[in-house]
Amino acid sequence: xxxxxxxxxxxxxxxxxxxxxxxxxxxxxxxxxxxxxxxxxxxxxxxxxxxxxxxxxxxxxxxxxxxxxxxxxxxxxxxxxxxxxxxxxxxxxxxxxxxxxxxxxxxxxxxxxxxxxxxxxxxxxxxxxxxxxxxxxxxxxxxxxxxxxxxxxxxxxxxxxxxxxxxxxxxxxxxxxxxxxxxxxxxxxxxxxxxxxxxxxxxxxxxxxxxxxxxxxxxxxxxxxxxxxxxxxxxxxxxxxxxxxxxxxxxxxxxxxxxxxxxxxxxxxxxxxxxxxxxxxxxxxxxxxxxxxxxxxxxxxxxxxxxxxxxxxxxxxxxxxxxxxxxxxxxxxxxxxxxxxxxxxxxxxxxxxxxxxxxxxxxxxxxxxxxxxxxxxxxxxxx
Numbered sequence: 001x002x003x004x005x006x007x008x009x010x011x012x013x014x015x016x017x018x019x020x021x022x023x024x025x026x027x028x029x030x031x032x033x034x035x036x037x038x039x040x041x042x043x044x045x046x047x048x049x050x051x052x053x054x055x056x057x058x059x060x061x062x063x064x065x066x067x068x069x070x071x072x073x074x075x076x077x078x079x080x081x082x083x084x085x086x087x088x089x090x091x092x093x094x095x096x097x098x099x100x101x102x103x104x105x106x107x108x109x110x111x112x113x114x115x116x117x118x119x120x121x122x123x124x125x126x127x128x129x130x131x132x133x134x135x136x137x138x139x140x141x142x143x144x145x146x147x148x149x150x151x152x153x154x155x156x157x158x159x160x161x162x163x164x165x166x167x168x169x170x171x172x173x174x175x176x177x178x179x180x181x182x183x184x185x186x187x188x189x190x191x192x193x194x195x196x197x198x199x200x201x202x203x204x205x206x207x208x209x210x211x212x213x214x215x216x217x218x219x220x221x222x223x224x225x226x227x228x229x230x231x232x233x234x235x236x237x238x239x240x241x242x243x244x245x246x247x248x249x250x251x252x253x254x255x256x257x258x259x260x261x262x263x264x265x266x267x268x269x270x271x272x273x274x275x276x277x278x279x280x281x282x283x284x285x286x287x288x289x290x291x292x293x294x295x296x297x298x299x300x301x302x303x304x305x306x307x308x309x310x311x312x313x314x315x316x317x318x319x320x321x322x323x324x325x326x327x328x329x330x331x332x333x334x335x336x337x338x339x340x341x342x343x344x345x346x347x348x349x350x351x352x353x354x355x356x357x358x359x360x361x362x363x364x365x366x367x368x369x370x371x372x373x374x375x376x377x378x379x380x381x382x383x
Contacts (some may be wrong), residue, residue, distance in 0.1 A: 006031040009193035013039035015335050016328050017199035019343025021159035030164045035171030046286040049146040049336035055112045059313045059368040060327045065336035066362035070340035078113035079154040086375040088240035089143035095135045100245045114140045126239045175210040197326045202270035202305045213322040216376045217310045218330045221265040224279040226301045229257045230295035260287050275303040308332040312376040320372035327371040
């Protein structure tokens with residue numbers, strides 16, 4: 001039986017693969033392959049996303065700026081509810097963190113997007129903060145909550161409307177190449193394609209190895225999230241998200257409780273990760289150090305995967321050594337807030353088009369994301 005053939009096969013239906021599929025032109029036969037029963041299971045579906053224009057390094061911030069308008073005004077018919085809601089982010093600065101504050105303020109665009117607040121104003125914003133635990137704050141008023149599920153499902157729906165076919169529960173067990181075509185071997189059968197897109201997230205380097213491409217040093221990291229109930233009525237839903245200036249913790253109101261994280265980045269093997277009790281305890285301890293809150297119980301906890309390249313910049317573009325092998329990986333913790341721009345950029349590069357002017361106007365430079373850039377850990381051909 002002949003395997004179904006596609007122009008493009010995208011491995012991974014998380015936010016990266018979904019946003020690319022939604023941006024590809026009609027007329028291309030495209031397959032979106034997902035190893036899990038539910039797309040976005042390990043990373044996208046476990047994200048507590050917020051849009052912050054000052055989050056990440058310079059290439060990431062450019063992608064975020066280029067995505068900003070999309071979240072406020074998505075294309076007609078893209079979704080039936082707002083993608084964003086007001087939040088704001090208050091970065092806390094302790095007495096020994098002045099150097100961290102200065103370093104952040106030196107980053108391009110940060111001063112214009114934020115304002116310094118004294119202890120009194122910080123406590124007015126978040127009344128349960130302990131005044132003696134902070135020296136000042138840095139407030140980003142335009143930071144917004146993002147509806148991750150709505151965004152992801154809308155990209156998948158748009159992809160289907162453009163004729164993209166989907167294969168779920170189809171983990172790739174092997175990849176072969178013959179006569180210029182890729183063959184993906186999965187439990188749902190074999191699929192062939194002219195171009196293979198690696199949007200496999202935490203499994204990106206493993207998938208590259210199956211295809212004979214060199215790894216890019218993309219490491220999956222565990223990130224712990226906790227939803228806790230707080231005694232009394234101390235938590236005000238309108239409070240901004242609170243982030244340590246060195247990102248040692250963050251928390252925000254959520255579902256009548258408090259969502260918090262120790263902002264851990266623990267290297268792990270790709271798989272279905274779970275929270276460690278120690279990390280949950282660390283998260284609570286760090287929040288209690290700055291907030292006068294009494295934790296009544298942990299309502300739920302979970303962990304997700306954040307995958308980073310060595311320079312913490314996404315990896316997007318054709319492999320320089322393996323023909324028709326395209327990288328779309330390493331989004332780290334920025335994949336949701338950069339998805340509109342990154343999906344559009346990846347589609348343009350994949351189709352051999354020029355960088356869209358709208359992206360260039362916001363400072364997006366495809367060269368900074370190139371999988372063949374010197375800053376990546378390319379160490380020979382993967383086994």
